[in-house]
Amino acid sequence: MNAIDRRQVQRHFSASACSYDDCADVQKRVARKVANLVQVEGAAKGPMLEVGTGTGYLAELIAARYPGLRLLVSDLAHAMTRAASQRLPGAWAMDLDAAALPLATETMAYVCSASAYQWVENLPRAFGECHRVLQKGGSFIFALFGDGTLDELRGAYREALLCEGRESPDYLVPMPSKHRVDASLAAAGFEIFRVWEEVEREYHGSLASLLRCLKGVGAHNASRCRPRGLASRQVMKRLEGNYIQRFADGGRLPATYRVIYGIAGKSG
Template structure:
């Protein structure tokens, strides 16, 4: 029996909920492309959005499949409340992605947009997806990959000079594939895309990272003033461009199915 996502991570997402939509223009842009892929499914009676956040994807799925039952799941109370304020006909459930409160073989589609990167155990999360999917059901999701925030990691590694960093890199493409195969998924397609974004400075980037929950995989995100200044100087020197400091986002696109 594993422990559910701890209170600290749950609260980190809840506190960010009201500003999450402001930060989520990129999430929605990626979500639109994800929806285009999902639209290739001809028939869907029940669909699940895992890590729904404020409910954008779940709401879109109700338009793509107007006759289907759409369920959105999130573990943070703040996100649940934000999703309830969105106009839509989808069902909202508060639950851990590693312990979904649904029967086996329930959904034709399980989808997720930029949520699985925060899961501490991908295989357990994918096991649950596989369990609740119907035979010949489809899995579609995106997540940030290991090269996300490369410049920030490089700067912190320079400042920490070999000591343990306060955050750790996300799963890479190979780790995602292994977890999916271990869970039983077939017909897996994985594509990787890198997106260059810019921020005014490193501190604004770190705040954004914390707001979207990226520090949730570490025990703490505390860096002393001297180390921050050292990292900031390195960042400015090596990654400053005319639009601001460069911050790479690596997006992993995944499709798979249960059964042949």
């Protein structure tokens, strides 16, 4: 498994803070679903921590439904935390590493997150931190991109390398499976209420448009095993040709995201 370079994740998302909202269509869809789950769970009392807030879109949705809710927004990337703080001047804001939360034990009634934990290498440890900071009876509501996300791009890239007579190691960061998410929640001590998968899909007019969108939301390759520099022009040409030949739908290129949602609790 390719290890995730935390510093690269931090750098990429800081650089994309200004472009994120313009490119994050799928991420916003996921955030709206998480906000609905929070409302169904009735998170109207007690402080809430959002892990990986990005520009604060999810937090803004939640704050609008629960005026006066004590909300702490956090992100690994300082530019994202700053953007969320400007969006939500009434919220607390901190730069936080999901795998090592600098918060006291049992201080949060709720923890929520959307489209962030796929960038965390040690899920059991990160989920364990959520469990630790939650009060007894508290809830953890989240969504992350799972195994199968951007499979069109991954497959077309591997084929392009093979066509060039090169080995095709998967340098891209792997996304967690539902089984891994379930196991990580259990290892952290959570009572698992429900974990399930849904598919989101967006379409682009060209490969260049898709890659610009990924760059715009900070979703660069953050594997420590990634090769230096960009792929050769010939590989990129083959990549686009493979993508069009295998996946084009009515002249558009699909990008599929497999989203894992979860609701878990800390027993009282």
